[in-house]
Amino acid sequence: MDAFTTHTGIGVPLRRSNVDTDQIIPAVYLKRVTRTGFEDGLFAAWRKDETFILNNPSYAAGSVLVAGSDFGTGSSREHAVWALLNYGFRVVLSSRFADIFRGNSGKQGLLTAQLSQDDIELIWKYLENEPGASVTVDLVSRTVTAGDIVAPFEVDDYTRWRLLEGLDDISLTLRHEQDVTEFETRRPAYKPSTTVA
Amino acid sequence: MLTTGHGQAVPAMGRNQDKRVEDVSGTLAEKVWEAHVVRRAEGEPDLLYIDLHLIHEVTSPQAFDGLRLAGRQVRRPDLTLATEDHNVPTTPGPITDLVSKTQVDTLRRNCEEFGVRLFPMGHAEQGIVHVVGPQRGLTQPGMTIVCGDSHTSTHGAFGALAFGIGTSEVEHVLATQTLPLKPFRTMAVNVEGELQPGVTAKDITLAVIAKIGTGGGQGYVLEYRGSAIRALSMEARMTVCNMSIEAGARAGMIAPDQTTFDYLQGREHAPTGADWDAAVADWSTLRSDDDAVFDAEVDLDANTLTPFVTWGTNPGQGLPLSESVPDPETMGDDNEKAAAQHALDYMGLTAGTPLREIRVDTVFVGSCTNGRIEDLRAAADIVKGRKVADGVRMLVVPGSARVRLQAEEEGLDQVFTEAGAEWRLPGCSMCLGMNPDQLAPGERSASTSNRNFEGRQGKGGRTHLVSPLVAAATALRGTLSSPADLVDATSEGSK
Numbered sequence: 162m163d164a165f166t167t168h169t170g171i172g173v174p175l176r177r178s179n180v181d182t183d184q185i186i187p188a189v190y191l192k193r194v195t196r197t198g199f200e201d202g203l204f205a206a207w208r209k210d211e212t213f214i215l216n217n218p219s220y221a222a223g224s225v226l227v228a229g230s231d232f233g234t235g236s237s238r239e240h241a242v243w244a245l246l247n248y249g250f251r252v253v254l255s256s257r258f259a260d261i262f263r264g265n266s267g268k269q270g271l272l273t274a275q276l277s278q279d280d281i282e283l284i285w286k287y288l289e290n291e292p293g294a295s296v297t298v299d300l301v302s303r304t305v306t307a308g309d310i311v312a313p314f315e316v317d318d319y320t321r322w323r324l325l326e327g328l329d330d331i332s333l334t335l336r337h338e339q340d341v342t343e344f345e346t347r348r349p350a351y352k353p354s355t356t357v358a
Numbered sequence: 359m360l361t362t363g364h365g366q367a368v369p370a371m372g373r374n375q376d377k378r379v380e381d382v383s384g385t386l387a388e389k390v391w392e393a394h395v396v397r398r399a400e401g402e403p404d405l406l407y408i409d410l411h412l413i414h415e416v417t418s419p420q421a422f423d424g425l426r427l428a429g430r431q432v433r434r435p436d437l438t439l440a441t442e443d444h445n446v447p448t449t450p451g452p453i454t455d456l457v458s459k460t461q462v463d464t465l466r467r468n469c470e471e472f473g474v475r476l477f478p479m480g481h482a483e484q485g486i487v488h489v490v491g492p493q494r495g496l497t498q499p500g501m502t503i504v505c506g507d508s509h510t511s512t513h514g515a516f517g518a519l520a521f522g523i524g525t526s527e528v529e530h531v532l533a534t535q536t537l538p539l540k541p542f543r544t545m546a547v548n549v550e551g552e553l554q555p556g557v558t559a560k561d562i563t564l565a566v567i568a569k570i571g572t573g574g575g576q577g578y579v580l581e582y583r584g585s586a587i588r589a590l591s592m593e594a595r596m597t598v599c600n601m602s603i604e605a606g607a608r609a610g611m612i613a614p615d616q617t618t619f620d621y622l623q624g625r626e627h628a629p630t631g632a633d634w635d636a637a638v639a640d641w642s643t644l645r646s647d648d649d650a651v652f653d654a655e656v657d658l659d660a661n662t663l664t665p666f667v668t669w670g671t672n673p674g675q676g677l678p679l680s681e682s683v684p685d686p687e688t689m690g691d692d693n694e695k696a697a698a699q700h701a702l703d704y705m706g707l708t709a710g711t712p713l714r715e716i717r718v719d720t721v722f723v724g725s726c727t728n729g730r731i732e733d734l735r736a737a738a739d740i741v742k743g744r745k746v747a748d749g750v751r752m753l754v755v756p757g758s759a760r761v762r763l764q765a766e767e768e769g770l771d772q773v774f775t776e777a778g779a780e781w782r783l784p785g786c787s788m789c790l791g792m793n794p795d796q797l798a799p800g801e802r803s804a805s806t807s808n809r810n811f812e813g814r815q816g817k818g819g820r821t822h823l824v825s826p827l828v829a830a831a832t833a834l835r836g837t838l839s840s841p842a843d844l845v846d847a848t849s850e851g852s853k
Contacts, residue, residue: 178697179572179672183811188790192445192457194419194464206813229693231573234606234672235809236790237508238417239524257573260608261508265524317540319403330526331428334405334534337397341433341536344396344407351629351637352409353496355439355475358626 162270164327165300168251170224172296172307173214174288178229182262185233185241199240200247219292227284227296228255232273233262242269252298254305254314256281267320268330274298274305274314283310300325385544385646386613387579390519394502396536403538409501409518411531412487413440413474415465416792417506421529422468432472433535439496440469440476443486444792448755448782453479458793472532485758485784488512488726492596493760495625499614499641504531509726509808510609511602515595516622517614517644519579522603542608543653545578546646549586551660556841558736559594560728560806560825562586562658563601564666564676570656572674575607578654581646582612586660592621593732600727601808604673613645665840667713668810668823670701675810677713679828679840685709704812705820706800713838716822720803721752721833722815723826724782725789728806729757731764733826737806738770740830740841741777747836752779753795755787779833791816804832 190202207213214220226245232255233241242265245253251271256278258266266273276284284307288294297306298314300321305312316324323330334341384392397405411434418440425432432438442465445458453459462479469476477483483490488509491497497513503520504510506528513520527537547566567574580602582595590598595612602610619638622628629637646652668676669683675698677684686698686709702709707716723729723737734756746752754774756762762784765771771781788795789807797803797819806829810821822838831839 176693176696177700178693181672181809181811183790183809183814187813187817188444188792189817191416191792192455192461194423194461196420196423206817229697231576231606234572235508235603235811237506237522237524239420239506239526242524257576259573259606260576261522261524261603265526268524268526318401319540330538331430331530331533334530334536334538337405338534340397340405341407341534345535348407348409349636349640351633352501353498353627353629354436355410355496355627356436358494 162327162329165251165270165272165324167297167299167301168224169295169297170251171220171222171293172225172227172284172288173220173223174285175214175226175228176285179231179234180228181235182233182238182241183235186238186244191238191240196243197247199244203244203248217292222249224249224251225296225298226250226253227281227288228253230256230278232258234259237261239265239269242266242271246271254281254284267323270324272298272300272316272324274316276305276312276314280310280312284312385650385652386517386581386611386644387519387542387544387609389644390500390502391541393500403540405536406502406539408504408531408535408537409437410491410496410503411438412491412503412505412510413438413528414443414487414507415461416444417525418468418528419461419464420525421532422472424529425472425532430533432474432532435473435475437535438474438532439491440465440474441484441487441490442477442479444786444790446479446785447793448785448787448795450783455794482759485760486726486729486786488600489730489757489761492516493758495622495628498622498628498637499618500644504537508603509600511607512596512600512726514599514602514609514611515592516618517611517641519609519611521609542579543577545575545580545607545654545656546652547580547582547656547658548584549582549658549660550584551586552589553586553660553663556827557663557665558825558827559590559597561663561666562660563598564668564673564823565658565663566656567601567605567674568666568676569658570605572604572672573606575602575605578607580605580607580610582610587612588615591732592617593730596730597727601673604808614641665825665828667828667838669705669707669713670698671704671810671812673808673810673823675701676823679713679838681713683707683709683711683713714843716838717802717836718750718804718822718832718838719801720797721750721829722755722788722803722805722807723753723829724755724757724787725807726757727808728826729755729761731761733806734761734765734770735768737826737830738773740827740844741779741834742773744777744834746778746833750833750836752833753782753788754779755782756784758784788815790814804829804838
């Protein structure tokens with residue numbers, strides 16, 4: 162995973178709440194067995210509508226998605242994160258994220274920055290008035306800058322540290338393999354095995 | 359959203375961290391969590407041991423690929439089980455969609471290479487992953503259970519801490535049998551009273567989600583409590599826990615009791631002899647202590663609950679069947695108004711239309727929410743001796759091969775086919791339309807599944823979430839209906 166410190170890119174105002182992962186990438190695109198190539202499925206149904214924001218050339222090369230509340234609800238599909246990353250997004254801003262989506266994002270280096278809904282509204286207005294304007298997201302200082310707007314965002318300390326360092330979870334856990342082995346000796350004998358019976 | 363959440367006004371995580379240090383008492387979720395902590399360090403997530411890892415073809419290929427690239431093995435194949443469910447056709451014959459076939463073939467190769475047990479298409483134990491685990495007795499109280507599928511919350515019905523994970527986490531569990539996790543908050547969902555005839559577990563869960571909203575459970579493990587929950591069968595409890603994710607919660611749980619133990623005893627993977635006694639002794643301690651404090655509480659009155667249906671494009675947009683399509687103008691702020699209007703436009707509905715007048719093209723009975731034997735019995739009971747309405751297609755898809763066999767032994771397949779419904783092979787089917795079972799654009803369904811998102815059941819398809827009883831009654835009348843409507847119709851001589 163690449164380290165993330167700060168990112169500047171075109172902001173895309175997505176004025177929708179409850180964007181579920183079926184909207185981010187419909188199930189028919191989930192049949193691939195790779196981690197790449199999912200950009201064509203991103204918002205597939207909405208992109209058929211010519212008025213959809215990503216069909217506006219000013220926003221098409223966006224990398225900072227500014228979304229409504231409850232972004233990423235529903236299915237656990239990590240393909241939603243891959244689709245956003247494959248398309249070119251590095252950051253999603255929202256006032257509230259679904260848990261699983263947020264966890265998946267953190268594993269893949271997609272920053273999910275939680276802002277107040279008031280700040281989201283301000284940034285939406287700014288980006289709608291200035292199509293193609295850039296947004297800077299600074300993970301070190303935990304701030305989003307868009308024009309004159311400077312807004313703080315929330316991200317948990319541990320995820321922030323991992324993103325700043327570009328560390329992957331499995332390697333971190335394997336440093337403590339001894340603890341896992343020891344725990345296994347303490348598990349009750351009645352716990353089921355999938356291979357017996 | 360119809361109503362605002364209770365869950366939003368509570369302080370962020372942290373209480374758990376404060377109290378768990380010295381506390382042995384606490385909520386059910388906290389007890390199961392504590393029993394699985396492999397490692398705890400300041401400023402880091404707890405490392406939790408995973409007792410059971412369930413796998414299917416859609417969210418696992420990239421995880422196995424990751425293992426191969428890093429030269430890693432599956433640490434505990436004996437705690438891992440795979441089944442083919444999302445892509446499988448529900449009509450006889452091989453998979454004809456080549457991309458689906460590749461995904462299923464990839465799972466088979468991966469299971470072979472890494473020594474993971476697999477129940478493939480056609481196997482007597484194949485089925486939807488969340489139906490298979492419980493029916494084999496693999497899902498037991500006090501376990502930690504994960505799967506790359508958000509409806510893993512189903513297994514919480516047994517008092518397990520069970521939740522959906524992403525593919526990176528699937529790889530993490532395969533490699534280490536653990537997951538680093540931040541503590542969840544806990545919410546008590548108290549459902550007191552007695553359900554009226556025709557009102558089911560599905561109506562409880564749709565009402566809870568409508569009450570707290572699709573984000574109301576965000577960050578929480580929900581514990582369903584109260585006399586109405588205690589009275590539910592294990593299968594009905596699974597329906598309730600299954601949809602916890604639709605309220606944004608990571609998991610749903612119900613404390614194990616005699617109903618749980620009776621369900622488990624004698625199943626393949628359930629403990630036997632002295633192990634059974636030891637297990638029951640442990641399981642009996644798995645309840646929230648009387649002085650346990652939840653981070654949030656929600657109350658629902660079972661006595662006044664009536665059949666619930668969704669009208670919009672998220673599971674929180676639901677109402678009693680007796681009501682009408684709501685007017686977006688009456689809703690919260692501008693964003694909520696716009697979201698509701700967008701939902702009505704997508705659904706092709708007009709505010710003020712009685713929900714009972716909404717005509718459907720398709721009825722789907724199945725899925726990990728309502729594809730178990732009791733669901734099929736309930737639906738069969740309604741359609742028995744009657745006919746599916748003209749112009750309505752009814753699909754009945756058992757949740758597993760075993761459920762299908764059981765239903766056939768009871769003659770339910772005959773009941774459905776004689777009524778004009780289609781009796782299918784097990785799988786996820788039209789719940790998410792990864793196989794050929796899909797709605798055409800503009801088609802409308804009454805579905806016993808769990809999500810009414812735009813395009814979920816097929817591009818342009820419109821979904822109303824309902825219970826198996828409402829699904830069956832709707833199939834007979836052609837419009838959203840409850841079994842009570844059938845009685846009325848008969849007595850009026852109109853049908």
